[in-house]
Amino acid sequence: MTRRKFVAGNWKMNGSAAQVDAFGRALVEAAPSLDCHLAVCVPFVYVERLARTLEPSHVAAGAQDLSSELEPGAFTGEIHGAMLADCGARYVVVGHSERRELFGESDDVVVAKAEAAVAAGLTPIVCVGESLEQREADATESVLARQIDALTGRCQRRTLEAMVLAYEPIWAIGTGRSASPEQAQSVHAFLRSQIANWDATIADSLPILYGGSVKPDNAAALFAGADVDGALVGGASLKADSFVDIARAMV
Numbered sequence: 001m002t003r004r005k006f007v008a009g010n011w012k013m014n015g016s017a018a019q020v021d022a023f024g025r026a027l028v029e030a031a032p033s034l035d036c037h038l039a040v041c042v043p044f045v046y047v048e049r050l051a052r053t054l055e056p057s058h059v060a061a062g063a064q065d066l067s068s069e070l071e072p073g074a075f076t077g078e079i080h081g082a083m084l085a086d087c088g089a090r091y092v093v094v095g096h097s098e099r100r101e102l103f104g105e106s107d108d109v110v111v112a113k114a115e116a117a118v119a120a121g122l123t124p125i126v127c128v129g130e131s132l133e134q135r136e137a138d139a140t141e142s143v144l145a146r147q148i149d150a151l152t153g154r155c156q157r158r159t160l161e162a163m164v165l166a167y168e169p170i171w172a173i174g175t176g177r178s179a180s181p182e183q184a185q186s187v188h189a190f191l192r193s194q195i196a197n198w199d200a201t202i203a204d205s206l207p208i209l210y211g212g213s214v215k216p217d218n219a220a221a222l223f224a225g226a227d228v229d230g231a232l233v234g235g236a237s238l239k240a241d242s243f244v245d246i247a248r249a250m251v
């Protein structure tokens with residue numbers, strides 16, 4: 001099975017209009033030589049600007065969160081998935097550990113947001129991962145199994161068919177301490193097997209990205225894993241050069 005190869009950036013709460021413009025222009029220039037799917041998920045207010053700049057290329061714009069509500073209405077401050085699609089977003093990050101930890105998003109909320117994304121025609125990049133404490137307590141697989149069970153148990157089939165999964169060990173995010181290629185491959189194989197218990201065809205075609213301190217110098221080794229289909233990149237996606245170098249390691 002040839003799975004989609006995919007590198008996505010997550011700018012978190014970083015960037016400016018000038019940065020979006022410069023980054024977009026650099027990506028449009030580099031895109032013809034990058035033979036993988038690419039997306040950059042920026043703060044809400046820059047999604048439309050980035051999407052317009054990226055239009056001549058195959059690089060997609062995305063957002064980092066959306067409302068779990070299926071219908072628009074009285075939810076002050078929230079952003080509906082259809083509004084993101086209107087702005088040109090094609091992807092949205094869902095269940096990032098920062099949303100889970102800092103904003104109290106439960107597995108139920110993550111499921112509802114993945115559903116809302118697909119209902120709006122967006123591809124959710126659904127993040128799962130364990131903390132350092134959980135890894136050291138040998139609980140990595142049980143934590144991930146719980147997060148995956150929530151998805152397979154409560155999402156509609158079309159959501160699981162549409163989504164991209166991102167394994168992001170919390171201890172590797174923004175720390176400069178990436179998982180080793182062996183650790184990443186072993187967890188990715190476990191995640192795929194968990195999904196296969198539910199549906200082998202979906203498991204086989206599901207892109208599973210690794211996220212956590214991916215840089216140009218460790219990307220190729222991480223991508224060598226048979227079940228590592230790409231990366232979700234935080235810090236190194238803020239500069240076009242490093243993001244492009246990571247994408248080159250994928251192809």
Ligand code: PEP
Nearest residue numbers: 173174211212213234235
């Ligand atoms: C992230 O926040 O999704 C991430 C992977 O960050 P970093 O690459 O900076 O570790």
